[in-house]
Amino acid sequence: MSSATPSAITIGKSVLRPKSSDVVTALFIGDIVGRPGRKALVEILPLWNKNYSPDIVIANIENAAGGSGITNDVMRELSGMSIDVFTSGNHIWQKRDALKILDSYDNVLRPANYPRRNPGKGWCVYKGRRGHLIGVINVSGRVFMDPHQVVDSPFDSAEVLLVKIGLETHITIVDIHAEATSEKKALGFYLNGRVTAVIGTHTHVQTADESILSGGTAFITDAGMTGPIDSIIGMSKKAVIEKFLTGMPRRFEVARSGKVCINGVLVKAYASNGRAFHIERLQEVWQ
Numbered sequence: 599m600s601s602a603t604p605s606a607i608t609i610g611k612s613v614l615r616p617k618s619s620d621v622v623t624a625l626f627i628g629d630i631v632g633r634p635g636r637k638a639l640v641e642i643l644p645l646w647n648k649n650y651s652p653d654i655v656i657a658n659i660e661n662a663a664g665g666s667g668i669t670n671d672v673m674r675e676l677s678g679m680s681i682d683v684f685t686s687g688n689h690i691w692q693k694r695d696a697l698k699i700l701d702s703y704d705n706v707l708r709p710a711n712y713p714r715r716n717p718g719k720g721w722c723v724y725k726g727r728r729g730h731l732i733g734v735i736n737v738s739g740r741v742f743m744d745p746h747q748v749v750d751s752p753f754d755s756a757e758v759l760l761v762k763i764g765l766e767t768h769i770t771i772v773d774i775h776a777e778a779t780s781e782k783k784a785l786g787f788y789l790n791g792r793v794t795a796v797i798g799t800h801t802h803v804q805t806a807d808e809s810i811l812s813g814g815t816a817f818i819t820d821a822g823m824t825g826p827i828d829s830i831i832g833m834s835k836k837a838v839i840e841k842f843l844t845g846m847p848r849r850f851e852v853a854r855s856g857k858v859c860i861n862g863v864l865v866k867a868y869a870s871n872g873r874a875f876h877i878e879r880l881q882e883v884w885q
């Protein structure tokens with residue numbers, strides 16, 4: 599395991615520092631991939647909790663069980679890890695247990711813009727560790743995403759949910775689970791000044807474009823993943839390469855050996871108005 603101080607790049611710090619009582623801190627964990635991701639996170643998260651004292655920890659769990667979906671056993675394991683809200687994406691439907699989990703856990707989300715007939719919900723308002731009410735929205739992109747035919751506009755879905763969340767709080771974190779960088783950027787600018795942060799997930803590759811947009815919205819195109827480094831976005835390389843070479847279906851498995859990266863994002867905002875003043879990429883390596 600590397601040092602407790604993660605390598606990170608920080609931009610967007612404001613000159614005026616708020617009073618500590620007016621700061622709300624959100625820690626976001628990129629897509630957790632299989633057992634290696636879970637094992638690494640259970641070691642690193644206590645350090646990050648200690649270092650950053652977040653008011654809320656949000657983690658994307660669409661790949662948490664065997665690299666795809668969620669099971670009852672894995673959900674119980676994750677529930678013991680000081681994670682407050684779980685977001686997901688297109689892979690959340692892959693295992694049958696998810697259907698009940700999504701309807702029985704208040705803090706487990708699936709993209710809000712999937713059909714209403716699907717189990718679960720795509721937003722919540724969470725009471726943070728120091729009492730702040732924090733809205734969380736999970737939406738899916740449509741560009742290069744399946745099943746884009748049945749998924750509503752993430753822009754319109756977020757818009758509708760913001761009205762509901764706005765009745766309770768002005769602090770809102772959005773997980774945009776999408777493939778296209780342009781779609782994520784567009785959502786960031788569309789919601790600029792109206793949400794605290796727009797954080798991308800799904801590609802499993804952390805991007806270096808974290809910024810505070812003009813209206814006080816923290817943005818990053820992708821938070822990255824929590825999974826094996828010697829892999830293709832968490833999966834064993836051989837089968838993925840064979841699929842690209844042949845176009846034939848292959849069974850993908852989570853890469854089992856080597857070091858694991860834990861990727862996340864830290865956002866700080868004024869609790870009084872929900873505007874972000876700091877965003878920082880977090881990267882840790884564990885083995």
Ligand SMILES: [Fe+2]
Nearest residue numbers: 629660661800
């Ligand atoms: Fe993912």
Ligand SMILES: [Fe+2]
Nearest residue numbers: 687688689800
């Ligand atoms: Fe995904």
